[in-house]
Amino acid sequence: MFRVATNRFQRHGADGSDTTADAGRWPEDLHGESQSPSVWISRCLTEPELASHFSLLSADEISKSRTLRLPGDRERYLTSRTLLRLALSLTVASRLHPSAWRFSLGRFGKPEVSPGLPAAGFNLSHAGSLVVIAIDPTSPIGVDVEKLDGLGAADIPASVLSPRERSLLDRCDEATRAREFVRLWTLKEAHAKRAGLGVHLDFSSFDLDWQPGRETQMIDTNDGALESRTIRTSDGLYQVSVALSPVRDPRSVSWREVGIGDLARPWLTDLEAVPCQQVA
Numbered sequence: 001m002f003r004v005a006t007n008r009f010q011r012h013g014a015d016g017s018d019t020t021a022d023a024g025r026w027p028e029d030l031h032g033e034s035q036s037p038s039v040w041i042s043r044c045l046t047e048p049e050l051a052s053h054f055s056l057l058s059a060d061e062i063s064k065s066r067t068l069r070l071p072g073d074r075e076r077y078l079t080s081r082t083l084l085r086l087a088l089s090l091t092v093a094s095r096l097h098p099s100a101w102r103f104s105l106g107r108f109g110k111p112e113v114s115p116g117l118p119a120a121g122f123n124l125s126h127a128g129s130l131v132v133i134a135i136d137p138t139s140p141i142g143v144d145v146e147k148l149d150g151l152g153a154a155d156i157p158a159s160v161l162s163p164r165e166r167s168l169l170d171r172c173d174e175a176t177r178a179r180e181f182v183r184l185w186t187l188k189e190a191h192a193k194r195a196g197l198g199v200h201l202d203f204s205s206f207d208l209d210w211q212p213g214r215e216t217q218m219i220d221t222n223d224g225a226l227e228s229r230t231i232r233t234s235d236g237l238y239q240v241s242v243a244l245s246p247v248r249d250p251r252s253v254s255w256r257e258v259g260i261g262d263l264a265r266p267w268l269t270d271l272e273a274v275p276c277q278q279v280a
């Protein structure tokens with residue numbers, strides 16, 4: 001099992017009472033549509049597990065997966081597309097079968113819902129054994145996940161940091177510096193992905209009010225808010241950051257760790273619905 005390291009945000013009413021919403025709680029009605037942003041986190045399914053969900057995917061997606069040589073890349077690609085379709089149907093248009101979604105690419109390659117379908121902002125990211133989808137039914141959104149271990153401080157490309165970020169990192173010891181860089185990186189990447197710019201944004205050109213050492217962070221920028229959380233899985237720690245449009249309050253995001261088999265069951269025939277283990 002994995003868990004979101006901090007699953008609840010403290011919110012205080014005018015009288016100081018805790019009005020925190022239970023962000024990790026699954027909604028009463030699985031098929032409820034929502035106007036709030038959501039982040040969907042799943043472990044990557046194996047190829048045999050994915051085979052029972054092929055009816056949810058498009059022929060193009062299945063053929064694209066066949067061009068990916070490494071099994072891990074194929075699994076990440078297919079899992080992310082399956083989860084994306086399920087999450088869109090669950091949050092944006094419950095009457096639309098997950099297989100009915102169609103996607104096109106924005107100017108710098110950001111996938112978008114095709115014209116003619118219910119509009120929604122979404123973005124996806126995958127790393128290691130984790131797949132993450134972010135959906136905002138009314139605004140563009142960006143998400144990034146990276147594994148927190150595995151990077152040495154020597155690998156850190158200084159050119160992507162602002163002077164203030166570099167000086168904060170320089171004050172950390174070597175092990176912390178590598179981990180904090182990954183956190184900062186996911187925040188910047190999510191920000192760039194919300195804008196749809198990807199590598200076309202100069203990461204050193206903007207400075208985030210990020211604080212080393214915090215597993216969960218909420219950051220306000222002039223150009224939208226960011227939230228970042230650490231996720232613990234059986235194969236290590238991951239950092240997930242989500243970037244919201246300026247009209248959004250980061251406290252409105254619901255974070256959901258999901259089992260794709262359970263989500264998909266209502267849309268699969270009995271023959272297809274091979275039991276699929278929960279997040280492990």
Ligand SMILES: CC(C)(COP(=O)(O)OP(=O)(O)OC[C@H]1O[C@@H](n2cnc3c(N)ncnc32)[C@H](O)[C@@H]1OP(=O)(O)O)[C@@H](O)C(=O)NCCC(=O)NCCS
Nearest residue numbers: 108109110111124125126144145157160193196197198199
């Ligand atoms: C795609 C990109 C935005 C991020 O890639 P990444 O971090 O390697 O991979 P992620 O798993 O987080 O995201 C990949 C997904 O982002 C989406 N994506 C692709 N282009 C995008 C864009 N311009 N904006 C937002 N999302 C995009 C796609 O859905 C893609 O997954 P898919 O190909 O399976 O559909 C890409 O621009 C990139 O490689 N960025 C790296 C930044 C970098 O190297 N900067 C240089 C400074 S050193």
